[in-house]
Amino acid sequence: xxxxxxxxxxxxxxxxxxxxxxxxxxxxxxxxxxxxxxxxxxx
Amino acid sequence: xxxxxxxxxxxxxxxxxxxxxxxxxxxxxxxxxxxxxxxxxxxxxxxxxxxxxxxxxxxxxxxxxxxxxxxxxxxxxxxxxxxxxxxxxxxxxxxxxxxxxxxxxxxxxxxxxxxxxxxxxxxxxxxxxxxxxxxxxxxxxxxxxxxxxxxxxxxxxxxxxxxxxxxxxxxxxxxxxxxxxxxxxxxxxxxxxxxxxxxxxxxxxxxxxxxxxxxxxxxxxxxxxxxxxxxxxxxxxxx
Numbered sequence: 430x431x432x433x434x435x436x437x438x439x440x441x442x443x444x445x446x447x448x449x450x451x452x453x454x455x456x457x458x459x460x461x462x463x464x465x466x467x468x469x470x471x472x
Numbered sequence: 473x474x475x476x477x478x479x480x481x482x483x484x485x486x487x488x489x490x491x492x493x494x495x496x497x498x499x500x501x502x503x504x505x506x507x508x509x510x511x512x513x514x515x516x517x518x519x520x521x522x523x524x525x526x527x528x529x530x531x532x533x534x535x536x537x538x539x540x541x542x543x544x545x546x547x548x549x550x551x552x553x554x555x556x557x558x559x560x561x562x563x564x565x566x567x568x569x570x571x572x573x574x575x576x577x578x579x580x581x582x583x584x585x586x587x588x589x590x591x592x593x594x595x596x597x598x599x600x601x602x603x604x605x606x607x608x609x610x611x612x613x614x615x616x617x618x619x620x621x622x623x624x625x626x627x628x629x630x631x632x633x634x635x636x637x638x639x640x641x642x643x644x645x646x647x648x649x650x651x652x653x654x655x656x657x658x659x660x661x662x663x664x665x666x667x668x669x670x671x672x673x674x675x676x677x678x679x680x681x682x683x684x685x686x687x688x689x690x691x692x693x694x695x696x697x698x699x700x701x702x703x704x705x706x707x708x709x710x711x
Contacts, residue, residue, distance in 0.1 A: 430585050432519055435524065435584060440505065440509070442527075442577045443578055446573070447681070447684065450567060451684065451687075457695045458692070458694050460695075461702075462695070464699075
């Protein structure tokens with residue numbers, strides 16, 4: 430059995446999951462901090 | 473720990489630390505996985521499929537470490553009423569759930585070429601699946617509690633009770649006859665049955681993913697604190 434499709438599949442799941450979560454968390458942090466620092470945001 | 477109870481003091485440390493952990497972790501992951509994929513040798517029994525270990529083991533470690541973090545934060549919230557504890561618990565839940573899912577998915581992809589099956593209802597795999605369900609329940613409970621304006625005490629109790637699954641996962645390979653291999657690396661005892669050519673990229677990947685996990689938790693805590701700041705301002709204006 431060729432193992433490489435399983436290896437590449439596992440790395441793809443791990444890296445895509447990690448990158449997506451990092452990107453999502455970073456974007457949410459930047460958005461929330463920009464809203465908190467914005468003068469008159471809630472005025 | 474109580475000296476970090478002040479969100480302003482926490483943010484002063486968290487802001488530079490987020491970048492250092494994120495970039496350091498990302499770089500270490502790339503180097504370690506590169507070595508694991510292209511430079512480390514194949515296993516004498518499992519062949520090339522052993523390379524899945526370099527993503528599977530760090531994901532398993534972080535799935536369990538994430539819930540340990542939730543349990544510690546829950547204890548601090550319930551006993552010492554640490555103001556950042558609830559924020560830390562919430563911030564850890566989603567990354568913990570994602571790494572538990574990655575552990576299950578990569579384990580399944582490793583199982584097919586080595587065991588001949590994607591899934592087996594054995595102790596280790598089933599207890600990891602239970603951990604994923606616990607994370608999902610924790611996130612749903614936390615969302616529901618916040619919508620009702622709760623202080624997160626029910627969620628914290630659930631976080632503590634759910635920790636009972638951690639020793640079950642750890643000892644599952646000893647208590648039951650399972651397809652999953654036994655422990656081959658113990659940080660506490662300083663023992664390893666893994667050859668150095670595989671151990672170093674594995675440790676590098678585990679440290680790299682852990683640093684990145686720390687950065688993600690800090691990002692989520694910073695986002696939660698910023699949202700609290702906006703909500704507090706809105707309440708002051710509405711009053």
